[in-house]
Amino acid sequence: MKKLPYLFAAAALLMGVACGQAEKKAEETxxxxxxxxxxxxxxxxxxxxxxxxxxxxxxEEGAVSVDDFAMKMEGQDTLEVKIMATATDVCQKKGxxxxxxxxxxxxxxxxxxxxxxFVPKDxxxxxxxxxxxxxxxxxxxxxxxxxxxxxxxxxxEIAAITEPEINTSFLAHGVMIKN
Numbered sequence: 001m002k003k004l005p006y007l008f009a010a011a012a013l014l015m016g017v018a019c020g021q022a023e024k025k026a027e028e029t030x031x032x033x034x035x036x037x038x039x040x041x042x043x044x045x046x047x048x049x050x051x052x053x054x055x056x057x058x059x060e061e062g063a064v065s066v067d068d069f070a071m072k073m074e075g076q077d078t079l080e081v082k083i084m085a086t087a088t089d090v091c092q093k094k095g096x097x098x099x100x101x102x103x104x105x106x107x108x109x110x111x112x113x114x115x116x117x118f119v120p121k122d123x124x125x126x127x128x129x130x131x132x133x134x135x136x137x138x139x140x141x142x143x144x145x146x147x148x149x150x151x152x153x154x155x156x157e158i159a160a161i162t163e164p165e166i167n168t169s170f171l172a173h174g175v176m177i178k179n
Contacts, residue, residue, distance in 0.1 A: 056174035
């Protein structure tokens with residue numbers, strides 16, 4: 001019976017040593033994992049320093065200019081296409097739409113599939129590539145006023161919107177912003 005406290009002490013010492021080794025091993029494993037993750041992140045950053053992606057991952061391969069898009073869209077109601085253009089306006093509330101100039105000098109609004117992603121609000125003037133479906137659309141006065149409000153227009157400008165617009169709209173499933 002007198003040896004029982006010594007046995008408990010020895011068992012506790014062994015457990016302490018074993019736990020200390022397990023902790024050290026766990027720390028080494030976590031550090032190795034962290035170093036590996038950092039290396040992968042650095043490699044991905046190096047590969048993508050020239051662009052930022054939103055929505056589905058897309059590339060600029062196969063993208064057409066707005067001039068080529070206008071020719072392809074002629075006589076079509078809808079067209080699945082990838083376009084490269086310059087962003088001319090962005091929703092200033094949360095980045096839920098952007099605009100680009102069309103070949104005829106008008107604007108085309110690009111919205112994002114299922115509102116599943118948004119773009120930064122400061123991309124006006126940046127080159128963008130977006131992929132999805134272009135379609136002829138009648139935009140109601142109510143929607144036009146909503147877009148004007150999101151775009152930061154004054155109450156007077158919003159009130160001046162009194163007619164619906166028929167134009168080409170775009171529903172994108174992926175956007176790439178070139179830096």
